Amino acid sequence: MGIHDLQPGETSRCLSCREDAVTLQNVRGRTFDLRDEDDLVFDEDLKIPACGNCGEIDVRGAALRRFSGVLERLHAARKREAIESFVAVIDSEFADVPRQSWEDMLGISHGYLSRLQKGTRNLSTPLEVLMRGVAQEPTQALRFIAHSRRLPSALAEYLGKRPRRPVG
Amino acid sequence: MDPTSKRLKLSLIDAEAYARRTVQQLTDSMFVESVRLKDVWADVYWCYRDGLGWYVKIYESDAGLAVISHHEPERPLKTIVGPVIVAVAPATRAPEEIGEDVNGHS
Numbered sequence: 001m002g003i004h005d006l007q008p009g010e011t012s013r014c015l016s017c018r019e020d021a022v023t024l025q026n027v028r029g030r031t032f033d034l035r036d037e038d039d040l041v042f043d044e045d046l047k048i049p050a051c052g053n054c055g056e057i058d059v060r061g062a063a064l065r066r067f068s069g070v071l072e073r074l075h076a077a078r079k080r081e082a083i084e085s086f087v088a089v090i091d092s093e094f095a096d097v098p099r100q101s102w103e104d105m106l107g108i109s110h111g112y113l114s115r116l117q118k119g120t121r122n123l124s125t126p127l128e129v130l131m132r133g134v135a136q137e138p139t140q141a142l143r144f145i146a147h148s149r150r151l152p153s154a155l156a157e158y159l160g161k162r163p164r165r166p167v168g
Numbered sequence: 169m170d171p172t173s174k175r176l177k178l179s180l181i182d183a184e185a186y187a188r189r190t191v192q193q194l195t196d197s198m199f200v201e202s203v204r205l206k207d208v209w210a211d212v213y214w215c216y217r218d219g220l221g222w223y224v225k226i227y228e229s230d231a232g233l234a235v236i237s238h239h240e241p242e243r244p245l246k247t248i249v250g251p252v253i254v255a256v257a258p259a260t261r262a263p264e265e266i267g268e269d270v271n272g273h274s
Contacts, residue, residue, distance in 0.1 A: 002231040015234040018206035035174050060184070068180040 003049050003058050017054040025050040027057070032071055036125040040074040079123045083116050086131035089138055094158065101152035105145065106130060171239035175220070187238040190217055191226060197249045210236065214245055214253035221253045 003012045012022040024047045031039040050057045059067050100110050115121040133141040142159050173183035200212040210227035225237035244254045
């Protein structure tokens with residue numbers, strides 16, 4: 001029985017580890033990495049050949065297109081969530097700081113944040129890391145960045161007003 | 169597919185097509201060694217494509233040619249005819265490089 005002709009209840013040999021452990025498995029709830037996003041939780045029902053020994057999955061044709069489509073959607077949603085959480089934090093906690101100051105701090109051109117929000121620009125991995133850091137721990141992230149580059153005045157002023165966390 | 173997708177920032181569909189194309193263009197001179205996988209022999213090839221070194225492991229399965237590895241070389245290794253393949257191709261192109269871009273255009 002070929003791995004791509006598997007029927008429910010049948011077992012096939014894994015092409016990678018060569019164990020007779022490949023069965024049709026629903027991958028809903030299983031996590032997958034796609035490019036720079038890790039642990040994307042597959043949120044649709046899809047039965048594909050998966051090895052119970054090494055975990056390798058084997059998809060092609062229509063199943064691959066469906067599998068890939070779901071992961072691309074989850075990948076885009078993860079990026080969008082990073083942008084939205086960043087914007088939510090700077091809008092709520094830094095209402096007095098102009099957007100341009102954030103764009104200067106991130107090293108991106110003025111208006112780029114809006115383009116990211118509209119989806120007309122792709123969020124790069126380094127930028128996403130920075131934005132997530134700021135969204136999670138704004139003050140700490142700004143102090144960290146201030147070690148390597150001069151902060152825009154509005155952000156430097158904000159940091160100056162914040163008491164330093166005691167050490168130890 | 170995942171290592172290729174990650175390395176080239178491609179969709180899984182494009183990564184699969186890319187790996188398939190690499191395998192189609194392998195030549196004898198890119199052969200490195202045969203390795204035993206439990207009950208079958210698999211062949212390891214190393215090549216350059218788009219300026220990057222690739223480690224490729226394939227074997228003939230019941231269902232056709234199985235491509236079980238297509239990723240960045242984890243260490244330099246010699247092909248059977250001598251050239252050492254590393255992660256990124258040297259500035260002077262190796263004669264065995266597969267001369268296509270990511271989209272498969274020559």
